[in-house]
Amino acid sequence: MSLGEAxxxxxxxxxxxxxxxxxxxxxxxxxxxxxxxxxxxxxxDGEFVCLLGPSGCGKSTLxxxxxxxxxxxxxxxxxxxEAVRGPDPRRIFVFQxxxxxxxxTVEGNIAFGLFKxxxxxxxxxxxYYVKMVGLEGFxxxxxxxxxxxxxxxxxxxxxxxxxxxxxxxxxxxxxLDSITRLIMRRELLRIWEAERKTIIFVTHDIxxxxxxxxxxxxxxxxxxxxxxxxxxxxxxxxxxxxRRYLExxxxxxxxxxxxxxx
Amino acid sequence: MSAVAHPGKWxxxxxxxxxxxxxxxxxxxxxxxxxTKIFPSPHDVQKGLAELLRKHLLWSYLxxxxxxxxxxxxxxxxxxxPLGLALGWYPAVNRVVNPVLQLLRPISPIAWIPVSIIxxxxxxxxxIFLIYLGALFPIVVTCVNSVSNxxxxxxxxxxxxxLSPAQLLAKVIFPAALPRILVGLRIxxxxxxxxxxxxxxxxxxxxxxxxVIDSRNAGKRYDLVVAxxxxxxxxxxxxxxxxxxxxxxxxxxxxxxxxx
Amino acid sequence: MNFxxxxxxxxxxxxxxxxxxxxxxxxxxxxxxxxxxxxGGIADLVRxxxxxxxxxxxxxxxxxxxxxxxATAIPLGLIIGWYRRAEMAVNPILQILRPISPLAWIPIxxxxxxxxxxAAISLIFIGCFLPxxxxxxxxxxxxxxxxxxxxxxxxLNTRDLLTRxxxxxxxxxxxxxxRIxxxxxxxxxxxxxxxxxxxxxxxxIVDARNAGNRYDLVLAGMVLIGVIGLMLDxxxxxxxxxxxxxxxxxxx
Numbered sequence: 001m002s003l004g005e006a007x008x009x010x011x012x013x014x015x016x017x018x019x020x021x022x023x024x025x026x027x028x029x030x031x032x033x034x035x036x037x038x039x040x041x042x043x044x045d046g047e048f049v050c051l052l053g054p055s056g057c058g059k060s061t062l063x064x065x066x067x068x069x070x071x072x073x074x075x076x077x078x079x080x081x082e083a084v085r086g087p088d089p090r091r092i093f094v095f096q097x098x099x100x101x102x103x104x105t106v107e108g109n110i111a112f113g114l115f116k117x118x119x120x121x122x123x124x125x126x127x128y129y130v131k132m133v134g135l136e137g138f139x140x141x142x143x144x145x146x147x148x149x150x151x152x153x154x155x156x157x158x159x160x161x162x163x164x165x166x167x168x169x170x171x172x173x174x175x176l177d178s179i180t181r182l183i184m185r186r187e188l189l190r191i192w193e194a195e196r197k198t199i200i201f202v203t204h205d206i207x208x209x210x211x212x213x214x215x216x217x218x219x220x221x222x223x224x225x226x227x228x229x230x231x232x233x234x235x236x237x238x239x240x241x242x243r244r245y246l247e248x249x250x251x252x253x254x255x256x257x258x259x260x261x262x
Numbered sequence: 263m264s265a266v267a268h269p270g271k272w273x274x275x276x277x278x279x280x281x282x283x284x285x286x287x288x289x290x291x292x293x294x295x296x297x298t299k300i301f302p303s304p305h306d307v308q309k310g311l312a313e314l315l316r317k318h319l320l321w322s323y324l325x326x327x328x329x330x331x332x333x334x335x336x337x338x339x340x341x342x343x344p345l346g347l348a349l350g351w352y353p354a355v356n357r358v359v360n361p362v363l364q365l366l367r368p369i370s371p372i373a374w375i376p377v378s379i380i381x382x383x384x385x386x387x388x389x390i391f392l393i394y395l396g397a398l399f400p401i402v403v404t405c406v407n408s409v410s411n412x413x414x415x416x417x418x419x420x421x422x423x424x425l426s427p428a429q430l431l432a433k434v435i436f437p438a439a440l441p442r443i444l445v446g447l448r449i450x451x452x453x454x455x456x457x458x459x460x461x462x463x464x465x466x467x468x469x470x471x472x473x474v475i476d477s478r479n480a481g482k483r484y485d486l487v488v489a490x491x492x493x494x495x496x497x498x499x500x501x502x503x504x505x506x507x508x509x510x511x512x513x514x515x516x517x518x519x520x521x522x
Numbered sequence: 523m524n525f526x527x528x529x530x531x532x533x534x535x536x537x538x539x540x541x542x543x544x545x546x547x548x549x550x551x552x553x554x555x556x557x558x559x560x561x562g563g564i565a566d567l568v569r570x571x572x573x574x575x576x577x578x579x580x581x582x583x584x585x586x587x588x589x590x591x592x593a594t595a596i597p598l599g600l601i602i603g604w605y606r607r608a609e610m611a612v613n614p615i616l617q618i619l620r621p622i623s624p625l626a627w628i629p630i631x632x633x634x635x636x637x638x639x640x641a642a643i644s645l646i647f648i649g650c651f652l653p654x655x656x657x658x659x660x661x662x663x664x665x666x667x668x669x670x671x672x673x674x675x676x677x678l679n680t681r682d683l684l685t686r687x688x689x690x691x692x693x694x695x696x697x698x699x700x701r702i703x704x705x706x707x708x709x710x711x712x713x714x715x716x717x718x719x720x721x722x723x724x725x726x727i728v729d730a731r732n733a734g735n736r737y738d739l740v741l742a743g744m745v746l747i748g749v750i751g752l753m754l755d756x757x758x759x760x761x762x763x764x765x766x767x768x769x770x771x772x773x774x
Binding site for chain 3 (some may be wrong): 269271274277278279280282285300301349354357358359360361362364365366368369370371372373374375376377379380405452455456457459462463464471474475477484487488490491492494495496497499500501503
């Protein structure tokens with residue numbers, strides 16, 4: 001992306017999601033335990049944002065609230081100017097714990113959200129997304145016959161098939177081996193560049209965040225607050241040994257309070 | 263997981279009391295409205311219980327039933343656990359014995375009554391034998407499954423540290439299988455309690471099961487029948503509760519974390 | 523598995539039968555028959571047309587009691603499992619009813635239904651109702667929340683959520699519950715027939731003993747009970763092989 005293109009992109013920037021002073025507390029043993037504290041964040045249309053923070057800091061809670069599965073105890077989340085009142089098929093959550101339905105085949109899973117479409121269109125989309133995530137030949141297979149990476153791709157395909165304008169991904173590649181994880185990141189970026197969905201991606205992996213995101217939102221330990229928002233101004237495909245990449249990554253390491261040495 | 267928000271603490275007591283109250287009221291009024299002379303109201307049952315206490319039948323029958331269960335269940339543990347562990351340890355033997363076990367298992371312990379009467383006559387021996395049979399199969403089957411389900415990682419770790427087969431069984435396999443075995447034993451104890459009541463209805467003349475059948479046969483005392491049924495339920499619940507305490511011991515706790 | 527290992531269980535059974543024969547020869551009362559006596563007993567039953575009649579009578583009662591219990595207990599259990607307050611409310615009552623032997627209800631069953639099929643069916647119903655109810659409740663508790671959330675995310679209304687997520691998610695556990703409960707029904711029918719009716723395999727056992735110590739028929743009845751019970755269990759296990767429920771039976 002040239003500087004001129006970047007400027008044009010910034011001009012075209014349109015707000016998609018706006019979290020306005022979001023707080024969340026859970027009741028535990030009769031006491032209110034705060035999980036999120038006054039989180040304000042604006043995400044642009046078509047932007048790829050990573051929420052980065054230590055394990056158990058509440059980033060998944062924030063994502064669930066954005067997707068409408070949880071209601072914030074304070075503040076409000078608006079998408080396209082409308083307050084979020086519950087889950088919506090226009091924005092699909094890809095679950096950390098493998099949300100593919102084990103009683104449906106690969107085809108059945110991809111077709112799950114397509115019940116409003118006619119048969120022809122449904123078939124067409126199934127074929128298209130099976131191919132996109134490289135599951136050809138496994139259309140009739142059940143999830144327990146697939147590897148972890150295949151299940152993860154299937155879940156992404158199921159989400160994309162309903163053509164949502166937003167994707168929420170909760171540490172989607174956490175359980176994969178490191179090679180599959182790299183491949184999946186590349187796949188996700190390819191899909192994102194082709195379809196330009198707004199993506200909010202939760203991870204605790206600093207490298208993953210810097211490789212993927214337009215902006216990395218660094219959260220503190222529980223209760224989560226926004227510590228810093230880092231803009232990753234490197235065009236894709238990113239060179240993982242470039243100076244700028246290492247600079248940004250090490251900056252976040254320091255921000256979190258870790259000297260990056262083993 | 264549930265459709266609605268977390269219930270408050272007070273609701274833990276509120277809803278059970280409401281439901282029990284409603285049930286007692288429904289029972290009371292349906293007896294009153296149908297005007298039955300035979301089926302007892304809750305109040306009749308309460309009087310029946312008082313009568314059993316007065317005649318010193320309650321504690322003696324309860325004691326008889328418990329004695330039979332403890333002896334029958336104890337014998338089933340003493341023989342069934344080693345047998346089950348051995349079968350689990352030697353899968354080849356298990357494959358040979360298993361078909362016979364599978365064939366014997368669906369036979370109601372009660373169906374053994376004629377055979378047990380030949381060997382033990384009418385009396386405690388026959389009842390205890392039936393309880394023994396009822397508890398034995400579940401105990402053997404859970405022990406076999408618990409041992410064969412012990413993760414091979416544990417076995418290898420044990421062998422890696424140079425344990426002999428006997429040590430491996432005592433120090434690795436048994437402790438690893440224990441949580442599942444205890445669950446199986448608790449289920450077997452529940453079955454023993456089901457069987458004792460049934461056995462007492464046929465094969466002996468004391469105990470809570472005998473109380474049920476005798477109260478009916480000797481003068482249609484349905485108040486005592488229902489009182490006996492309630493006593494059976496409460497006692498079974500207490501037995502189960504006591505056994506759950508054992509599962510609470512520290513060394514076996516790990517196995518139950520995921521099940522709840 | 524090679525041919526010789528496949529023969530081992532048969533050899534084991536043969537050894538047991540020989541031991542049985544020897545044991546019977548040394549039994550003082552000479553009431554118990556040997557294996558051949560039992561075969562003769564079964565042949566006797568066939569000759570008198572009783573075998574089929576009694577087997578059908580027992581299966582008839584089991585079928586009705588079991589189906590009635592399934593039709594009522596499973597929907598109720600699914601509802602109770604879903605609404606936590608309902609479960610809180612009925613739990614103490616269920617826990618007290620559970621340890622009561624179904625046979626203990628015999629006097630009440632006879633009072634309401636008389637001596638006959640209906641009493642036996644009602645006992646089987648009672649014996650199956652609670653196990654099915656509890657397994658339905660547990661099946662609901664076992665639904666991973668992520669499936670329901672995913673279903674809602676795709677914009678399913680309540681009815682679709684029930685048919686497309688809730689039912690398939692509880693199915694594996696329900697099938698196990700049904701299989702175990704059918705085993706219970708088979709235990710109960712035999713016991714119930716020994717007391718409350720005058721046909722069926724349980725009646726055969728008690729009647730053969732009371733009417734002239736025909737222990738060959740007693741044991742023939744027991745063998746039949748074992749074989750049919752095993753067949754019922756095997757038949758129910760077939761449901762666990764359906765592709766869309768297999769996921770529920772992994773090692774963990």
